Amino acid sequence: MRAELLLSPRCPHAEAAEEVVRRAFSDAGFQRQPLERVYVDDLDHAAGLGLHGSPTLRIDGRDVAPHDGLPISLDCRMYAQPDGTQAGVIPAETIFEHLRAREQEAAELKAARARPGLGELLARLSRALFLWASRRDSLERLSMALPFTRALVRRFVAAEDLEGALEVLRRLEATGLRWTVDILGESVTSNEMAEAAADRYIATLDALAGAGLEANVSLKLSQMGLGIDHDFCQRNMRRVVRRAAELGAFVRIDMEDHTVTDITLGIAREMHADYHDVGVVIQSYLRRSEADVEQLIREQIRVRLCKGAYDEPVEVAFQSRAEVDESFARLMERLMRDGRYPAIATHDHRLIEHAIEFAQQHGIDPTRYEFQMLYGVRRDVQERLVAQGYTVRVYVPYGTEWYPYYMRRLAERPANVLFVLRSLLPARRG
């Protein structure tokens, strides 16, 4: 890997910028990575190198922080920091994200070069393994007891408590991102747990409104007691939705596995009849989704479209990536044309590009839909879309019941495990 720090000779941020880069490399497991300083002394030289301000970090010819239309310049470049301030150093987080994206690209390229079908086969196997693990109580107890798992989980889980979550939301707000808050927990087994979960959602809605932050939450029916009793679950939901209505908040009902799709859509419809700002989720891997989308368009219920995160049998769900993506594109087009403010929930750059192009070709204004992504995933893409004027809502989970959520994130991208584990080991590469 070739890493260059491009600087104008008088850049006052050179030392600090280099220090952040070295620290970020080291934290990501690249302790011995050389960093070359490249001094750029006039505008012609800057134009030749494509320098859009000093300092600029470039890895293998690609700028770590895209310049997004800044002019060619030798002037100082300021970067938005995670705490909302501006400084002349590239944030360590941005560097970390870039390195992670490189890892993923390399892994994808490797998989694509493997024998046809083998990459996908392995991905499916590892996905099935993690989703199986997500349902094992014994593994949950074990991993929650391991000292280092918390550090790994922190990437995807904003905080353990509400206060911490609010802090994260303020940081997102400073970068122009929106959010929906998820309180971790699912498949509860007692009335007390379900009622407590509903209480926590009500308290979270109150806290968001009280703090002047957008009140938008996502919840799961299995957390509200669906596995205990349908009517009991509905009563808990009604309490949450009633408070949301009082506050003018939005409630999204997440979609769980296919055994509860009908029930979830049914409860979403009932809640929507009482209060307009209740939405639901459609998974493009389910074969039934086309019909569901048509019905939800007729009812003008807001839909979040995602690929789907559970292990589903072939009878009900497409199994190949190509089919799931094709279905996503089809459903997305239907929702963008006629749905009520759809949420395009994916990190898949081809589908994001497809959405943008489709909207442009059909005169659909960017205010008529939004993108949604998960906390901790493709922050670079989130910020780039915001900079381009799109609405991006981040799904922000908080709480201590992170195990199944975390396992689903690993199932989506097992390279995550390798990346984080590698950063814990002494480096062997430069």
Ligand SMILES: Cc1cc2nc3c(=O)[nH]c(=O)nc-3n(C[C@H](O)[C@H](O)[C@H](O)COP(=O)(O)OP(=O)(O)OC[C@H]3O[C@@H](n4cnc5c(N)ncnc54)[C@H](O)[C@@H]3O)c2cc1C
């Ligand atoms: C806001 C939001 C809400 C969701 N709600 C639900 C729901 O209610 N029910 C449900 O079943 N599923 C839900 N999901 C999960 C969804 O179904 C997918 O499992 C998940 O989004 C991964 O698919 P993808 O569209 O990003 O595409 P993929 O093809 O899986 O990934 C595309 C690229 O995104 C990046 N990426 C994706 N996932 C990860 C990850 N975990 N870690 C690191 N990088 C990653 C990688 O760069 C990858 O190449 C939700 C997803 C989002 C974004």
